[in-house]
Amino acid sequence: VRKVRTHHLAKWKSEGHRWAMLTSYDQYTAQLFDEAGVPVLLVGDSAANNVYGYESSLPVTVDELLVLVKAVTRSIQRSLVVADLPFGSYQRSPEQAYDTSVRFMKEGLAHAVKLEGGAEMAPQIRKLTEGGIPVMAHIGFTPQSEHNLGGYRVQGRGDASQKLIDDALAVQEAGAFAVVMEMVPAPVATEVTSKLQIPTVGIGAGAGCDAQVLVWQDMLGLRSGRAPRFVKKYADLRSVISGAVDQFQSEVADGSFPAAEHSFES
Ligand code: KIV
């Protein structure tokens, strides 16, 4: 696959080929993940926490995300780049969602957008897809609704599993090409995955999904503080970086940096 398209993701589902998605917000991670063959990169509104230093995803703006989307799309060759629509930029109406998404596609050169919500977002999803903009949906725990959902909690447990299934079917029916499921019981996510034609992308949703997504600063151990249960740390970049910075400082202090090879002769 020279350039990943939404139809490839559909084909991979029918072949039972699982794939990974990662967030990216800058040039170097975009290059690295693209070269590693990660088929889908998400410029998530999690940039709020992981780039801008906000406590939640709610404060981040379209303009703040747009500059990151541009950096990522300028840096990739093959990956499909999905831009997250931030809180308040699409919920009001399908027209608002369309205007915001056009900015991400036209100015950001994104290949698709992602928005949070199930059946209630069907009009937005339909408007976007009919207007030429592929949509990834996001159901289960939706961080932009943290205050409505009573904090970070698993969604779709017990009787609520039917609502999750209905939401998944509704976003598919409205035209979404994939759906993220966040923090839902593994058996429910597996059931949704088997009921849907479009791929499911899990985060805290068990191994039964068609794909998995993680925030790169979480999976590479750059994040400070305790990570959620669903995060697996594949590297410890915090200790790599702080070790290197310590060494730099001590070599500056003891005069061993810069050495002759880092210096210019007269
Ligand atoms: O913003 C984000 O990083 C996300 C993923 C965790 C799905 O929405």
Ligand code: NA
């Ligand atoms: Na997000």
